[in-house]
Amino acid sequence: MNVNVKIWRQSSPTDTGRFETYTVTDVIPDMSLLEMLDVLNEQLLKKGAQPVEFDSDCREGICGTCGLVINGMAHGPKRACTTCELRMRHFNEGETITIEPFRAHGFPVIKDLVVDRAAFDRIIQAGGYISVNTGSAPDGNAIPVPKDKAEKAMDSAACIGCGACVAACPNASAALFVSAKISQFALLPQGAAERKTRALRMVNQMDNEGFGNCSNHAECEAACPKSISIENIARMRREYMKASLS
Numbered sequence: 001m002n003v004n005v006k007i008w009r010q011s012s013p014t015d016t017g018r019f020e021t022y023t024v025t026d027v028i029p030d031m032s033l034l035e036m037l038d039v040l041n042e043q044l045l046k047k048g049a050q051p052v053e054f055d056s057d058c059r060e061g062i063c064g065t066c067g068l069v070i071n072g073m074a075h076g077p078k079r080a081c082t083t084c085e086l087r088m089r090h091f092n093e094g095e096t097i098t099i100e101p102f103r104a105h106g107f108p109v110i111k112d113l114v115v116d117r118a119a120f121d122r123i124i125q126a127g128g129y130i131s132v133n134t135g136s137a138p139d140g141n142a143i144p145v146p147k148d149k150a151e152k153a154m155d156s157a158a159c160i161g162c163g164a165c166v167a168a169c170p171n172a173s174a175a176l177f178v179s180a181k182i183s184q185f186a187l188l189p190q191g192a193a194e195r196k197t198r199a200l201r202m203v204n205q206m207d208n209e210g211f212g213n214c215s216n217h218a219e220c221e222a223a224c225p226k227s228i229s230i231e232n233i234a235r236m237r238r239e240y241m242k243a244s245l246s
Helices: 033-046 120-125 148-156 165-168 176-184 188-208 221-224 231-245
Strands: 001-011 018-024 096-100 108-112
Touching: 001 033, 001 165, 001 176, 018 033, 018 096, 018 120, 033 108, 120 176, 120 221, 165 221, 176 188, 176 221, 188 231
Parallel strands: 001 096
Antiparallel strands: 001 018
């Protein structure tokens, strides 16, 4: 199959950028969208043109670095799916596919489709882990954890930090990402010791990074490749409020 791709090209963080359109030939329907971009880059290199820069790593829907806005939707039109899992069979012969980077103040563009997601790392560093010395690993049944809380904690921990929630949100809010990281520890006894400081530090760092405020549009949940629930955002607000008043 042959497709047209309208791709954002930006040579550097200071460049204004623009869209450029290319025709990609000999695309196999079972290719992922990233593999289609590989084919495009091979064709550009043969012509002596600059290839399109884009991020990818695992290509198995695990790491989240491949995130792109495809036809106006973070990770593309297929629900609960990362960009690397999106197959070309989801598009039509001769279709024009618009591809651009995640856009947010907290995700500055480095080049073409590559953005700097280091803001997420700084939010995690601000408190998104357990830093107290817990000694050796206890027996698995030594600390009883209710099944419903364990499952909710695991669901929250499924967040891969891709940033689709930010790209989909009209306010460019990182609330879903931050709330998932806060929730995965807040729900478990191991995270209780730093529960209050974790919520305060991570939310404050999120604000310092320039992400917008959540206004409950729920676009983040719809775009999340791991279907993280916005229930976590309500939990984050409760955790932050309790920590602020204590």
